[in-house]
Amino acid sequence: MDVLLRQVLIIYLCKEVQVNFVHGTWKVIDSMSGVYTNSSVVSSHQDVTCIECAARTLMLDGEGYSCNRGDQMCMIYSTCHIKNRLTPGDWEPIAGWLHFCTKMKLTTELKEGLLDLGIQLTQRKSIRFQVKATIGVNIGLSSGNNTDSPGYFVILEGWNMTTSCLGVVEFANESQCYSEYIGRVLSGEQYRSFWLTWNEGRVRVGTGETVGNGTIMDHVFPNVYTVRHALIGTYVRGEWVIYL
Known part of the structure; x- marks a missing residue:
């Protein structure tokens, strides 16, 4: 019974991670002396599949x-040194080691413009993140990798420091807000968690770590855009954790 419960727990915890296995955030390198030279190993395991390795990583944060699929070795790190800007097909098929980042950390500065995270979203329908900023957090779900491409946008506490907006950016950068939320959702002192989902023109925004719970904005747009890129920015300095 304990073995069965353990297997069920691993499958449950890995539902989101399994999706990432397929969609291109893996990178295979020659040895542990490359990308991970300065990483601290939190835990190491033998006879562990990549799926179980992912579950253990989530449990240990x-x-x-x-993980090495041949030897079934698993190593978990407190720091992730794979480059921030992941691109589709970012593979080096050497030696059988698979390396994966569960999250990326970055900072946006005032008037820096929107930053393309470099994550390919074509096969995804949601994204989770944490941000620490006082006002004006911007997230673009774009059909291209720049602000000239049409898509959807979210502004958290962008107007009057209390009003958040869910809208669409059309061609020539014309934009319009279709759903609003009035209330404080950001903090300059601690990270706040958010999620975004999109599916056939319906875009939702919510607070918390569970996608689908805590919805604050929701709209079905007449124009359905294929979301390929995530762009982020802040009116002031912002600190981000993007979950891959």
Whole structure:
């Protein structure tokens, strides 16, 4: 019974991670002396599949992990050094080690413009993140990798420091807000958790770590855009954790 419960727990915890296995955030390198030279190993296991390695990483709040499918080795890291800007097909098929980042950390500055995270979203329908900023958090779900491409946008506490907006950016940067939320959702002192989902023109925004719970904005747009890129920015300095 204990073995069965353990297997069920691993499958449950890995539902989101399994999706990432397919969609291109893996990178295979030659040895542990490359990307992970300065990473601290939180935990190491033998006879562990990549799926179980991912589950253990989530349970230990690791930022990255490596597994070897042949030897079934698993190593979990407190720091992830795979480059921030992941691109589709970012593979180096050497030696059988698979390296994965569970999250990326970055900072946006005032008037820096929107930053393309470099995550390919074509096969995804949601994204989770944490942010620490006082006002004006911007997230673009774009059909291209720049602000000239049409798509959807979210502004958290962008107007009057209390009003958040869910809208659409059309061609020539014309934009319109279709759903609003009035209330404080940001903090400059601690990270706040958010999620975004999109599916056939319906875009939702919510607070918390569970996608689908805590919805604050929701709209079905007449124009359905294929979301390929995530762009982020802040009116002031912002600190981010993006979950991959």
